[in-house]
Amino acid sequence: xxxxxxxxxxxxxxxxxxxxxxxxxxxxxxxxxxxxxxxxxxxxxxxxxxxxxxxxxxxxxxxxxxxxxxxxxxxxxxxxxxxxxxxxxxxxxxxxxxxxxxxxxxxxxxxxxxxxxxxxxxxxxxxxxxxxxxxxxxxxxxxxxxxxxxxxxxxxxxxxxxxxxxxxxxxxxxxxxxxxxxxxxxxxxxxxxxxxxxxxxxxxxxxxxxxxxxxxxxxxxxxxxxxxxxxxxxxxxxxxxxxxxxxxxxxxxxxxxxxxxxxxxxxxxxxxxxxxxxxxxxxxxxxxxxxxxxxxxxxxxxxxxxxxxxxxxxxxxxxxxxxxxxxxxxxxxxxxxxxxxxxxxxxxxxxxxxxxxxxxxxxxxx
Amino acid sequence: xxxxxxxxxxxxxxxxxxxxxxxxxxxxxxxxxxxxxxxxxxxxxxxxxxxxxxxxxxxxxxxxxxxxxxxxxxxxxxxxxxxxxxxxxxxxxxxxxxxxxxxxxxxxxxxxxxxxxxxxxxxxxxxxxxxxxxxxxxxxxxxxxxxxxxxxxxxxxxxxxxxxxxxxxxxxxxxxxxxxxxxxxxxxxxxxxxxxxxxxxxxxxxxxxxxxxxxxxxxxxxxxxxxxxxxxxxxxxxxxxxxxxxxxxxxxxxxxxxxxxxxxxxxxxxxxxxxxxxxxxxxxxxxxxxxxxxxx
Numbered sequence: 001x002x003x004x005x006x007x008x009x010x011x012x013x014x015x016x017x018x019x020x021x022x023x024x025x026x027x028x029x030x031x032x033x034x035x036x037x038x039x040x041x042x043x044x045x046x047x048x049x050x051x052x053x054x055x056x057x058x059x060x061x062x063x064x065x066x067x068x069x070x071x072x073x074x075x076x077x078x079x080x081x082x083x084x085x086x087x088x089x090x091x092x093x094x095x096x097x098x099x100x101x102x103x104x105x106x107x108x109x110x111x112x113x114x115x116x117x118x119x120x121x122x123x124x125x126x127x128x129x130x131x132x133x134x135x136x137x138x139x140x141x142x143x144x145x146x147x148x149x150x151x152x153x154x155x156x157x158x159x160x161x162x163x164x165x166x167x168x169x170x171x172x173x174x175x176x177x178x179x180x181x182x183x184x185x186x187x188x189x190x191x192x193x194x195x196x197x198x199x200x201x202x203x204x205x206x207x208x209x210x211x212x213x214x215x216x217x218x219x220x221x222x223x224x225x226x227x228x229x230x231x232x233x234x235x236x237x238x239x240x241x242x243x244x245x246x247x248x249x250x251x252x253x254x255x256x257x258x259x260x261x262x263x264x265x266x267x268x269x270x271x272x273x274x275x276x277x278x279x280x281x282x283x284x285x286x287x288x289x290x291x292x293x294x295x296x297x298x299x300x301x302x303x304x305x306x307x308x309x310x311x312x313x314x315x316x317x318x319x320x321x322x323x324x325x326x327x328x329x330x331x332x333x334x335x336x337x338x339x340x341x342x343x344x345x346x347x348x349x350x351x352x353x354x355x356x357x358x359x360x361x362x363x364x365x366x
Numbered sequence: 367x368x369x370x371x372x373x374x375x376x377x378x379x380x381x382x383x384x385x386x387x388x389x390x391x392x393x394x395x396x397x398x399x400x401x402x403x404x405x406x407x408x409x410x411x412x413x414x415x416x417x418x419x420x421x422x423x424x425x426x427x428x429x430x431x432x433x434x435x436x437x438x439x440x441x442x443x444x445x446x447x448x449x450x451x452x453x454x455x456x457x458x459x460x461x462x463x464x465x466x467x468x469x470x471x472x473x474x475x476x477x478x479x480x481x482x483x484x485x486x487x488x489x490x491x492x493x494x495x496x497x498x499x500x501x502x503x504x505x506x507x508x509x510x511x512x513x514x515x516x517x518x519x520x521x522x523x524x525x526x527x528x529x530x531x532x533x534x535x536x537x538x539x540x541x542x543x544x545x546x547x548x549x550x551x552x553x554x555x556x557x558x559x560x561x562x563x564x565x566x567x568x569x570x571x572x573x574x575x576x577x578x579x580x581x582x583x584x585x586x587x588x589x590x591x592x593x594x595x596x597x598x599x600x601x602x603x604x605x606x607x608x609x610x611x612x613x614x615x616x617x618x619x620x621x622x623x624x625x626x627x628x629x630x631x632x633x634x635x636x637x638x639x640x641x642x643x644x645x646x647x648x649x650x651x652x653x654x655x656x657x658x659x660x661x662x
Contacts, residue, residue, distance in 0.1 A: 053556050074562040086557035090575035099571075103562035147561075 002064030002077070002154035002187060003029045004050060010058035011045050011211075019045040020211045023059065027155075030185045032178075033216075034202030036192055038234070042211035043191045047157050050189060052076050064154055074103070079148035083160040085140045087132040087147070093119075094128040097146045114150040121180070122146050138169045145180070155187040162197065174200055195235055199223070207231050229362040232284050232355060238319060238330040241285045244359055245325065249278050253354075256325055258304050265352045272365050273356055281365065284355030287319070290331035290347045292339060299348035306347055311339045320345065409637065416631040423626045439631040443617075451605050453632065456613035459525050461639065463599075463609055464592040467532045471588045472581045474534040479542025480573045484555050485565070494543070500536045509601065516602055527602040528609065532592060538584055545580040546573060586643070593640055610636040 009023035020042040027033045035043040048054040050061055052073035060067050068076050079100070087096050094115055101111045119125050122142040132140055141161060148156055161177075162170045178201050181188055192198055198205045199219040206216040207230070215227040226232035232240045245253050251274065252261045267273060273281075293303050306322040306329065318333040322345075331339075331347055339345050356365040390398075415423055417436035422429055443453050481487070482494045512531055521527040550573055558568045574581075596611040603609060605616045614632040618624055 048556075051556070051560055053559060072564075073556075073559045074564070078560065080557065080560045082553045082557055084551060084553050086551065086553040088554070088558075088572060088575075090578075100561035103567065151561075 003027060003031075003062075004155055004187060004189060005062040005065075006046070006059065007062070008059040009046065009049065009056055009061065011042070011049060011054065012057045018211055020049070020056075023211075023213055025206060025213060025216060027187055027189060030187055032181050032188045032190065032201060032203045034190045034192060034198040034205045035208060036195055036198035036205055036234075037208035037214075038193060040210075041208040043193075043208050044159055045211075046208075047080075047159055047189060047191045050155075051078060051080050051157050077154040078157055079151040079153040079155075080157040080159065081144045081148050081161040083163055085132075085144040085161075085164075087140060087143055089132050092129050092131055093124060093135070093143050093146075096132070096143055097150050100147065100151050111150075114152070115146075118146045118149045121149070121183075137165050138173065141165060141173060145177075149180075149184070153186065155189065158188065158190045160192050160194075161190075163192070163194070170197075177201060195237065199235070205235075207234060209234075225364070225366070226284075226355065227364055229282060229284075229357045229364075232357065232364070236286060238287045238332065240355065241287065241290075241324065241327065241329045242357070243283050243285075243325045243327055243329075244280065245283055247273070247276050247279060247281045247356075251277055253281070253283050255283070255304055255349075256306075260302050260349060260351050260354075262354070263352050266354060270356060270366050276356070276358070276365060280359050282357040282359050282362075284357060285329075285349060286353065286355075287330045287332040289350040289353045290329075290333075291350075292333045292337035293346035293348040295334045295337070296348035302349045302351045304347045304349060305344060307344050308339050308341055311341050409634075412630045412634040412637070415627055416634045418627055420623075420625045420627045435627065436631070439627055440635065442628060443631050443635065451608060451613040451616045453610075453613050453635075456608045456610045457635075457639070459603075459608065460593055460610040460636075463525050463528050464589050466529050467592040468585050468589045470529075470533040471535055471538045472585045475538030475542045475584060476546075476574060476577050476581060477569060478534070478539040479544075479546050479577075480550075480569050482539070482543040483546035484550065484552065484568075484573075497536050497539050501540070505597075509598070512598075513601060522602055523604050523607055525603070525607070525609070528595070528599045531598070532595075535588070538588070541580060541584055542577060545577060549580075550576045589643060590640060593636075 004027040006023050006025045009020055010018075011020040012018050023042075023046060025033075035046060037043045045054060049056050050063075052068070052071060056069060060069055062068065063076060063078070088099065091099065097115050097118060098111045101114065106114075115128075116125075119128055122145060124139070124142055124146055127135060127139060127143075132143065135143065141164075144161065162173050165173060174197060181201075190197075190201060199222075202219060204216055205219050205222050207214040207222065209230050215222060215231045217225075222231065222235050226235060226240075229242065233242060243255060245255060247253055248259075250261075251267065252259050254260075262273070290304075293299050304324070306324060308320050308322050309328075310321040312319040312321075313335070315335065317335055318337045318339050320331045320333055320337070320339045322329045322331070333339055337345075357363065358365060413436070414429060414432050416439055418429055418433040419435055422433065478497070482490060482497075516522055516527040516530075519527075519530075521530070554572055554576075555568055558572045563571060594611060595609070596615070599609040599612050600615065603612050605612075608616060610632075614629060614636060617632050618629045
């Protein structure tokens with residue numbers, strides 16, 4: 001096992017497209033770090049540079065404390081799991097799993113032992129003599145994992161390994177991978193565009209946008225204290241409601257016809273907010289911080305009167321959509337809420353959990 | 367009585383159309399039989415002429431059924447005292463030339479195709495265009511410079527002169543490159559690199575197994591072209607060391623009155639190895655083609 005470190009990583013593709021810019025990050029030994037971002041954010045490029053499949057234009061990659069910029073992929077002591085699994089179609093499951101070891105001239109009895117152990121761990125014992133075409137998507141995914149595990153590498157690199165699975169299998173494999181990591185404790189860099197995967201699997205999550213690292217933190221900290229508008233909008237489903245408004249001199253915000261006074265507890269958590277009094281801010285409200293006022297007796301006037309444009313009863317909750325100061329607002333309501341399409345509803349706002357951002361820089365105001 | 371939904375007759379109509387396309391009717395069979403007969407006739411006619419005496423070739427009405435002279439004619443063909451060429455040597459030469467050229471074309475075409483399809487290097491596009499451009503140069507244009515080159519190497523009258531210029535073909539490189547682009551995902555190459563393959567091992571362990579279907583097709587086409595090649599071997603070889611096509615032409619030109627039964631015996635015998643390749647490997651080759659066509 002080994003730590004992975006990036007120092008001022010930069011990647012410019014021929015033609016001038018900047019894929020990664022000023023990327024500094026350290027993944028601790030044994031940590032499971034998820035790199036998340038929308039398509040084209042540069043996360044896969046970082047992964048490929050780590051694997052040695054892509055050359056960095058600038059900066060260093062260190063694995064186990066050693067700069068590996070000029071080390072070929074085979075000598076980096078890493079194993080990679082690909083989105084399409086990339087299993088060798090002409091080889092059996094056993095041959096696929098042992099291929100890397102055979103190339104590294106590992107003794108045959110060791111190969112046999114490791115393949116058997118990984119196959120048992122992944123439930124592949126009965127499939128060892130099948131070829132990839134004879135396997136289901138989930139089985140192929142496990143073979144791809146097995147191929148990485150038998151190498152006993154210093155680090156795992158995973159490039160959206162669950163994105164080709166159906167929703168049910170994806171949930172199962174998510175838990176499976178998390179368990180596996182607990183068992184093996186191998187440093188893992190996991191790339192995904194799915195923020196649910198990021199939040200549920202990572203010890204820490206790194207959010208990228210346009211090649212630039214936006215924030216790195218634990219999933220909960222990322223959710224509770226997003227560093228900027230992008231992270232706030234990207235992490236969380238449904239996404240945070242972001243409304244541009246004015247912060248009055250008396251430290252209140254106006255949303256539609258309603259003025260919400262900011263509680264002392266919030267101002268204590270965000271002391272810089274006082275410096276924005278009288279100026280414009282972007283207010284962020286998580287959908288779960290809005291509730292049908294009928295279920296919040298202590299709303300104390302922090303209530304918005306909205307017209308529901310669509311209500312989606314999901315059983316455990318009701319997702320309500322409504323227009324709010326020019327944006328499409330979303331609230332996650334109690335399942336017994338009477339919210340219905342076309343009806344007015346009073347929404348209680350948890351004002352102590354509001355988020356604030358600078359409208360010009362997009363940075364969070366703390 | 368319940369009403370019949372409109373969808374049922376429509377579906378039937380669709381099935382009827384599908385059946386019409388799927389099931390071959392008598393006209394289709396008749397057409398296919400005619401095509402097969404037309405294709406087989408030259409071979410059959412060779413056999414008929416090869417199994418009679420030369421005098422019988424000129425008989426009227428023409429003899430349409432095989433005679434009993436085939437083995438006698440084959441014996442004459444391989445008897446150096448009767449014909450002026452060593453036919454056994456010609457067959458062996460053709461087998462060597464065709465095998466070496468086929469193996470070489472498949473191997474080098476796959477290697478170059480892999481490089482053009484999956485490796486990043488400066489000038490890749492330009493080089494590929496240059497390779498393709500050679501397809502547009504007529505073969506006849508290269509005969510004289512190639513002949514001078516072979517003479518310079520001292521390879522005239524030697525099968526090396528037939529093998530060397532055909533070791534790799536632009537068509538083969540093009541075919542392989544196009545196939546590899548689609549059949550070998552870049553992630554597979556990346557996986558092999560991470561697993562410990564250098565470029566050669568990626569080619570050998572990952573690309574070669576993946577191109578087997580198209581390699582079988584290219585191999586068969588190359589073997590046929592090489593076996594049937596006449597012009598270039600005729601220029602650089604002589605009657606003492608010919609390929610089979612040159613040997614047949616030498617039989618044809620030796621006497622004032624051509625011995626057609628002997629010539630067509632030569633033709634018939636020269637076709638047998640190709641037929642054997644088809645009969646022995648046909649199923650594997652077609653299986654390979656189908657395997658490549660259907661993705662798992």
